[in-house]
Every structure is written in structure tokens, then in C-alpha cells.
Amino acid sequence: MPEKKEKYYLTTPIYYTNGLPHIGHTYTTVICDTIRRYKRMRGYDVVMTTGTDEHGVNVERAAKKAGIPESEFVANMAAAWRALWEELGIAADEFVRTTDLSHVRAVQWLFKLCKENGYVYKGQYTGQYCIYDNAFVNDAKPGDNCPDCGRPTETLTEENYFFKLSAFQKPLLDFYKKYPEFIQPETRKNEIVSFVEGGLKDLSITRTTIRWGIPVPGEEPHVFYVWFDALTAYISAVGGPDFEKRGYWPANLHVVGKDIIRFHTVYWPAFLMAAMLPLPKQVWAHGWFLMDAAKMSKSKGNVVLPRPIVNMLGMDALRYFLLREVVFGQDGNFSYDALVTRYNSDLANGLGNLASRTAAMIEKNFGGKVPKPSERKPQDDTIATETQTAIGEVLERYEKFEFARALEAIWGVIAAADKYLTSEQPWALGSSEVDQARKATVLWTTAELLRIVTVLAHPVLPDSTAKVWTLLGQSGSPGSFELDGLRWGQLAPGVALGKLQALFPRVEKAEAIERIESMANEELNPTPTPAPVAVASSGTAAGAATAPA
Ligand code: MSP
Numbered sequence: 301m302p303e304k305k306e307k308y309y310l311t312t313p314i315y316y317t318n319g320l321p322h323i324g325h326t327y328t329t330v331i332c333d334t335i336r337r338y339k340r341m342r343g344y345d346v347v348m349t350t351g352t353d354e355h356g357v358n359v360e361r362a363a364k365k366a367g368i369p370e371s372e373f374v375a376n377m378a379a380a381w382r383a384l385w386e387e388l389g390i391a392a393d394e395f396v397r398t399t400d401l402s403h404v405r406a407v408q409w410l411f412k413l414c415k416e417n418g419y420v421y422k423g424q425y426t427g428q429y430c431i432y433d434n435a436f437v438n439d440a441k442p443g444d445n446c447p448d449c450g451r452p453t454e455t456l457t458e459e460n461y462f463f464k465l466s467a468f469q470k471p472l473l474d475f476y477k478k479y480p481e482f483i484q485p486e487t488r489k490n491e492i493v494s495f496v497e498g499g500l501k502d503l504s505i506t507r508t509t510i511r512w513g514i515p516v517p518g519e520e521p522h523v524f525y526v527w528f529d530a531l532t533a534y535i536s537a538v539g540g541p542d543f544e545k546r547g548y549w550p551a552n553l554h555v556v557g558k559d560i561i562r563f564h565t566v567y568w569p570a571f572l573m574a575a576m577l578p579l580p581k582q583v584w585a586h587g588w589f590l591m592d593a594a595k596m597s598k599s600k601g602n603v604v605l606p607r608p609i610v611n612m613l614g615m616d617a618l619r620y621f622l623l624r625e626v627v628f629g630q631d632g633n634f635s636y637d638a639l640v641t642r643y644n645s646d647l648a649n650g651l652g653n654l655a656s657r658t659a660a661m662i663e664k665n666f667g668g669k670v671p672k673p674s675e676r677k678p679q680d681d682t683i684a685t686e687t688q689t690a691i692g693e694v695l696e697r698y699e700k701f702e703f704a705r706a707l708e709a710i711w712g713v714i715a716a717a718d719k720y721l722t723s724e725q726p727w728a729l730g731s732s733e734v735d736q737a738r739k740a741t742v743l744w745t746t747a748e749l750l751r752i753v754t755v756l757a758h759p760v761l762p763d764s765t766a767k768v769w770t771l772l773g774q775s776g777s778p779g780s781f782e783l784d785g786l787r788w789g790q791l792a793p794g795v796a797l798g799k800l801q802a803l804f805p806r807v808e809k810a811e812a813i814e815r816i817e818s819m820a821n822e823e824l825n826p827t828p829t830p831a832p833v834a835v836a837s838s839g840t841a842a843g844a845a846t847a848p849a
Contacts, residue, residue, distance in 0.1 A: 305343065305344065305345040306343075306344055306345065307344070307345050307346075307347070307547055307548055308339045308344040308345065308346045308347075308552050308553075309346075309347050309348075309349070309538060309548040309549065309550075309551045309552050309553075310332055310335055310336065310339075310346070310347075310348050310349075310551065310552055310553040310554070310555065311332070311348070311349045311350070311534050311537070311551055311553070311554050311555065312328050312329050312332045312348070312349070312350040312392065312555060313328060313353075313554075313555075313556050313557070313560060314350065314351040314352055314353040314396060314398065314530055314533045315350070315351075315352055315353060315381060316352075316353050316358070317352050317353065317354050317359060317362075317373070317374050317377035317378060317381070318358045318359060318362045318377075320377075320380060320381070320384070321381060321384050321385075321606065322596055322603040322604055322605055322606070323589055323596065323603075323604040323605070323606055323609075323622075323634060324557070324588060324589050324595070324596050326388070326390075326606040326618070326622070327586070327589055327622050328555060328556070328557060328586065329350060329385060329388075329390050329392075330390060330618075330619050330622050330623065331555050331586060331622075331623070331628070331701075331703075332348050332350070332390075332392070332555050333348065333389075333390040333392075334619070334623065334703065334759045334760055335553070335555070335701065335759075336348045337758065337759040337762060337779060338698050338759040338783075340779065341755075341758065341759065341779060341780075341781060341782065341783045342782070342783050342784060343782055343784065346393075347393045347394060347538065347548050348392045348393050348394070349392055349393065349394040349395075349396060349533075349534065349537040349538070350385065350392035350394075350395060350396075351378075351392075351394075351395050351396035351397055351398070351533055351537065352374070352377065352378040352381055352395075352396075352397050352398065353398055353526065353529075353530045353533070354374040354377075354378065354397055354398045354399045355398055355399070355510075355512055355513045355514065355523070355524075355526055355529055355530075356510065356512065356513065356526045357431050357509075357510050357512070358431065358432065359373065359374060359512055360510070360511065360512045363512075370512045371399065374397070374399055375399075378395075378397050382395055384606070384607070387607070387610075388606060388607075388610060388615055389615055389762065389763065394537040394538065396533045396536060396537040398514070398529055398530060398533055400536070402536055402540055403532070403533055403536040403537075403540070404514050405536075405540060405541070406532050406535060406536035406540030406541065407514050407524055407528065407529050407532045407536070408514070408516075408517055409540060409541045410528075410532050410535075410571065410575055410577075411461075411505075411516065411524070411528070412517075413574070413575035413576065413577070414463065414571060414574040414575050417574055417575065417576065418464075419463060419464045419467065419574035420461050420462065420463055420464070420505070420574075421461070421462050421464070422459065422460070422461055422462070423459070423460060423462050423502075423504075424457065424458070424459055424460070425456075425457065425458055425459075425460045425462070425504045426455065426456065426457040427440070427455070427456060428440035428441065428442065428444055428453035428454070428455060428456075429453055429454050429455075429456040430446035430448070430449065430451065430453050430454075431454060432446065432449050432451050437453050440453050442455050448559065456509060458504075458507065458508045458509055459508055459522075460504035460505070460506050460507065460508075460522075461504070461505055461506040461516065461519075461522065462502045462503065462504055462505065463502060463503045463504075463505045463528075463570070463571070463574070464502055464574070465500045465501065465502050465503045465566075465567070465570055466499075466500050466501060466502050468500065468569075468570040468573060468574070469496055469497075469499065469500050471570075471573055472496050472500075472566065472569060472570060472573075473493065473496055473497065475569060475573075475579070476489065476492070476493055476496075479581070481581075481582055482565070482581070482582055482583065483561070483565050483582075483583055483585075484582060484583070484584045484585070484629070484701075485584075485585070485628075485629040487629075488558065488561050488565075488585045488629075491561075492561065492562065492565050492566065495562065495566070496566060500566070503525075503567065504525060505524065505525045505528040506519070506522040506523065506524055506525060506528075507522065507523055507524075507525055508521050508522055508523075510523055511523070513525075513526070513529065514529050527563050527567060528567075528571065531563065531564070531567065531568045531571065532571075534551055534554065534568075534580070535549050535577070549577075549578060550577075550578040550579055550580050550581060551580040551581065552580070552581050552582065553580070553581065553582050553583075553584060554568075554580055554582070554583045554584070555584050555586065556583060556584070556585055556586075557585065557586060557587075557588060558585045558586065558587055558588065559588075561583065561585040564583045565583050568580070584628075584629075584701060585629065586628055586629060587626065587629055587630045587631035587632065588631050588632075589604075589622070589626070589631075589632055589633075589634045590631055590632070590633050590634065591603075591604060591633075591634050593633070596634075603824070604634055604820070605820050605823055605824070606618060607819070607823060608815075608816045608817075608819030608820040608823060609639065609816055611819060612807070612812055612815055612816045612819070613639070613640070613643050613804075613807070613812070613816075614763065614764070614804070615763060616647070616760075616761040616762070616763050616764045616804075617639070617643045617647055617804065618639075619760055619761065620642070620643075620646065620647060620707070620760060620761060621638070621639045621642050621643070623703040623704065623707060623760055624642065624646070624703070624704055624707045624708075625638065625642070625704070626704065627702075627704050628701050628702060628703055628704065636813045636816055636817070637809070637813065640807060640809045640812050640813060641809070643804065643807065643812075644806055644807065644809070646711060647764075647803075647804040648803075648804040648805065648806040648807075649806070650711060650714050650715075651714060651753070651757070651761075651764070651768075651803065651804070652764075652803040652804035652805075654714055654717055654718065654746075654750060654753075655750060655768045655771060655800075655803060656800060656803070657721070658743065658746045658747055658750055659771055659797055659800050660800075661726060661727065661743055662743050662747065662797055663797065665726075665736075665739055665743065666740070666743070668796055668797045669793075669794055669795065669796050669797070670744060670747055670772075670773065670791060670792065670793050670794060670795045670796075670797070671739070671740035671741075671743050671744050671793060672740060672744065672793035672794070673740055673741040673744040673745065673793070674737040674738075674740060674741055675737065675741065676741060677741075679720065679723070679724070680741060680742075680745050683716055683717070683720050683745060683749065684745065684748075684788050684789075686713065686716055687713050687716070687748075687749050687752055687788055688787070688788040690709050690710070690712065690713045690752075690756075691752065691756065691786055691787075691788075693709045694706045694709045694710055694756045695783060697709060698759065703760065706756075706760075707757075707760060710753055710756050710757050713749060713752070713753055713756075714753060716749075717746055717749050717750070717753075720742075720745070720746070721742070721746060724738075724742045726738075726739045726742040726743055744791065744793065747772060747791055748788065748789070748790075748791040750768065750772065751769075751772050751774070751790070751791050752786060752788065754768045754769055754772070754778050755778045755781050755783065755786055756783075756786075758777075758778040758779055758781075762779065764803050764804065765778050766778060766779075767801045767803060768803070770798040770799070770801075771797060771798050771799070771800055771801070772791070772795075772797065772798070773795040773796050773797045773798055774795075
């Protein structure tokens with residue numbers, strides 16, 4: 301554990317405001333929130349940033365279509381993004397909007413530094429531009445489609461400020477070599493290294509064809525290229541030019557989707573090198589959640605929304621599914637069927653069932669107080685050792701952001717508990733002194749295991765583990781438990797259990813899917829009534845959506 305609280309700064313990408321969050325965006329934010337909770341439990345002083353990327357031609361167009369000024373359009377969208385993260389309990393510590401004055405100043409400051417250091421010059425640029433991705437498409441010819449989104453590119457000539465990206469080929473390659481952990485996972489690193497080895501062209505970083513952007517001081521109508529603007533949000537969120545005062549820059553971690561890794565591992569470090577500012581320590585690229593093997597997008601009409609799932613099954617179920625279902629870094633398929641199956645098997649039958657039967661047996665046999673264990677049998681020691689070993693393994697997995705493996709190890713402990721109960725059968729023991737003593741040992745052992753599982757699962761399942769924590773009569777939140785101090789044997793006998801709250805009520809699959817789909821449909825195509833779509837309804841399995849963290 302760090303001596304004095306060491307700072308840990310992590311970021312989600314800042315999201316475009318021309319759409320609303322779907323499961324893909326939720327995935328990125330859930331990953332960051334899980335890392336934030338985990339790092340806090342390891343004693344770090346953590347700040348997590350998210351925000352909205354509000355400039356560019358797409359916003360100009362969307363605002364025009366909506367018949368409102370851009371500033372109003374983005375304010376509405378930013379408010380909607382912020383509100384949804386809060387509703388889902390994954391609001392970040394800092395929310396940066398690229399229209400914030402502090403951000404505008406930070407972008408202008410970064411540009412000034414790059415220019416003063418000789419890395420910016422004025423020139424003419426003609427190229428194929430993808431207006432959807434806000435990027436010139438390298439090597440594309442007129443008539444070519446954008447390789448990323450497949451839509452037609454447009455030929456664009458303009459006077460631009462250029463950034464001397466070509467000067468950073470060697471510094472970047474040296475940097476990747478010196479810090480082999482900078483780009484993760486390894487496969488992405490190889491891609492980027494060969495991209496940079498292939499040569500870097502200078503990059504145009506201002507535009508005169510776009511109106512809705514941050515002005516280049518004294519150079520109107522030049523506005524900043526969206527990526528120069530957007531990437532700077534990471535530093536403007538923690539003080540901009542005054543970043544040293546707050547002490548969170550350089551970031552420890554940028555979590556991004558694989559589609560935007562190049563911007564984060566080539567352009568961004570080059571901008572910072574040019575400005576002579578400290579570089580982030582790591583960029584982690586996760587894969588995509590696919591729907592019918594395609595990336596979700598509103599235009600394809602295959603988006604999955606988080607809210608209906610949360611209303612039906614609870615936020616923890618969604619978090620669990622997202623992190624358990626795919627290996628971090630790889631793509632995964634999203635299906636309601638797999639989601640509900642995992643919910644019933646791992647959450648309702650697994651953790652939920654273990655918690656409720658343990659509590660019920662302690663209630664019935666020991667008046668709701670944690671019993672005092674007595675003489676141990678070898679099988680008690682075996683499960684204690686297994687659980688203790690799992691603590692080490694889970695922490696190691698979390699440390700490497702191997703969430704699926706961490707959860708697998710935790711659920712291995714839950715399965716061991718089920719087996720242990722089945723073989724020890726505390727319910728079949730009588731009321732003799734010997735039997736009572738045995739019952740006490742078995743139930744203490746199970747409750748202790750449950751306590752450890754609760755702490756370990758907390759970064760992924762914050763709400764339900766808080767309920768189990770209360771159930772076990774523990775004070776505070778499992779989130780304030782220091783992971784490094786977690787050991788077998790800390791559960792004090794005599795503690796009164798708290799109230800059993802519904803954790804993960806079992807659901808009938810077909811019915812649950814139908815309800816989720818109908819809520820999603822309603823949210824995507826609202827019936828024209830004055831009231832907005834319901835946020836949380838009482839008739840749901842898991843009750844209301846989670847409160848802000
Ligand atoms: N605004 C830029 C980021 C600027 S960061 C300085 C952007 N925004 S985005 O809204 O399009 O995407 C934000 C993140 O969501 C990206 O990391 C992207 O990979 C992620 N996802 C969008 N759809 C996704 C899936 N279907 N699955 C997983 N993540 C995906 O890019």
C-alpha cells in the first residue's frame with residue numbers, strides 16, 4: 301500500500317455529443333469506475349475524469365437539424381450524459397466539457413507551447429476528410445470511403461497550422477521501448493509500433509472550414525482540430541496550465557476503445573513531448589461490444605441501451621456481465637440471452653443464494669448473531685486456505701485489469717462454499733452440544749468466506765456487496781476496506797446480522813428479455829407523451845436504478 305496516499309489519475313475518453321450513451325460507452329465507463337474503486341481500496345487517492353467532446357462539424361449539423369444554437373445543443377447533450385452516469389452510479393470525479401472556458405484556455409496554452417518550441421507551422425492541406433470521424437483519411441483518394449466507418453470522404457483544401465509529427469518518430473519509438481507498459485494490450489502495441497515505424501506525416505491541427513470549434517488566438521477563422529482539442533481535456537480536467545498545483549498530471553491511465561488508440565498513443569504523446577509536458581503512464585485499449593458481429597451504432601439501429609437492463613436487473617448485473625463476459629482487450633458479443641443466463645446462474649443462484657441461505661441459517665440457529673467457531677476439521681482448513689489463496693489471485697488479476705479472471709476466481713470461492721455446505725449439511729445437524737458446535741464452525745466459516753467475497757467483488761458489484769456487508773453486520777462500506785489488510789479470520793463472532801435485502805431475485809428469461817426489449821424500444825422511439833421515459837419502476841426485479849456513487 302502506498303505510504304502517503306499516492307495519487308492515481310485515470311480517464312475515460314470524452315464522449316461525442318451527437319448521440320446518447322449505449323452499452324459500448326457504458327462499458328468504457330464501467331471499466332474505469334471499477335479500476336477507480338479497486339485503486340481506492342488499495343489506498344490510492346484516485347481521480348477519474350470523463351466528459352463530453354462537443355466541437356466539430358457533426359455537432360454543427362446536429363444543432364442545425366434540431367433548430368437550436370450549437371451551445372444549447374451541446375449543453376443539453378452534456379447534461380444528458382452526466383445525468384445518465386449519475387443514474388447508473390458511475391459518475392466520474394471530474395466532468396470536463398470541451399466548451400468549458402478552462403478547457404478552451406488549456407487548448408490554447410498547449411498550442412502556444414508547441415508553437416514556441418518550434419513544432420507548429422502554417423501550410424496548405426488538401427486531403428480526403430471523413431466528416432463523421434472528424435479526421436483526414438491518410439492516403440485516401442477522392443471517391444474513397446472512410447476505412448473506419450465506410451462512409452464517403454470529402455476532398456478538403458485549406459490553410460492549416462501543422463504539427464510536426466514527423467519529428468517525433470524516433471522519440472516515440474524510443475519512448476515505447478523505454479516504457480514497454482505504455483500501450484496495452486501487447487497486440488495493440490505491436491500495431492502502433494509498426495505504424496510509427498512506417499513513418500509519420502505532419503498533422504494539420506487547425507481548420508478554417510469549421511466554425512464550431514475553439515478559436516486559435518489571433519488567427520480567426522482558424523479553430524482547433526477536434527483531436528487536438530479533445531485530447532487536451534485530460535489535462536484541463538485536472539488544472540490545465542496549473543496542473544502541478546493539483547498534482548494529478550501525468551495520468552496513470554487512459555482507458556480507450558481500440559478505435560481511438562492511435563490518437564492516444566501517437567498524437568497525444570507527441571503533442572505533450574512538443575510542449576515539454578509529462579506523458580501519461582499507460583493507455584489501455586479495450587475491444588468492442590458487438591451486436592450481431594457489428595459495432596453498435598445508431599445509424600445501424602443496433603444499439604443496446606443501459607437503462608432498460610438496469611431497470612430490470614440492476615446496475616450490478618450489467619457491470620458483472622460486461623466485465624465477466626469478455627476478456628479485457630478483446631471484442632465480445634452482447635446478447636440479452638447471455639446476460640440473463642449469467643444473471644440467474646452467477647448472481648441469483650451464486651452470490652445471492654449463498655448470502656441469503658447463510659444469513660437464514662445463522663438467524664435460525666444462532667439468533668442472528670455470528671457464531672463462535674470451535675474445533676476445526678480438515679475440510680474447514682481446506683476452504684480457509686483456498687479462500688486465502690484466492691485473495692492473492694484476485695488482487696493480482698485486478699492489478700492487471702484481468703476482470704474476467706478476477707471474477708472467475710471469486711466465483712470459484714462461491715462454488716467452493718456451495719460444495720462445502722452440501723457436504724457439511726449444517727441444516728441436518730441436531731441440537732446436541734457437539735452438533736451445535738459443529739454448526740457454529742460451519743456457519744462461521746461460510747460467513748467469513750462470504751465477507752471476503754464481498755470485499756473482493758466490491759469494485760465490480762458496489763451496490764449488492766454493500767447490502768451483503770450490512771447483512772453481515774459490518775459497519776461502513778466494503779469500499780472503505782483496505783484490500784491489503786484482507787485476511788481469513790477477521791470476522792468477529794457475536795456480531796448481529798443486519799437485515800436481508802433482496803439481492804438478485806431470479807427472473808424468468810423470456811419474460812425478462814421481453815421487458816428489457818420493450819423498455820429499450822420505448823426509450824429509442826418514445827411515444828409522444830409529455831412525460832419522459834420512466835427512469836426506474838417499482839415493478840422491476842432489482843428495484844430502482846442505483847444511486848450516484
Ligand atoms: N470523442 C472521442 C474520444 C475523444 S478522447 C480524447 C470518441 N468518442 S465516442 O463517443 O465515439 O467513443 C468513446 C468511447 O466509446 C471509445 O473508447 C469507443 O471505443 C467506445 N465505444 C463506442 N462504441 C463501442 C462499442 N460498441 N463497444 C465498446 N466500446 C465502444 O471517440
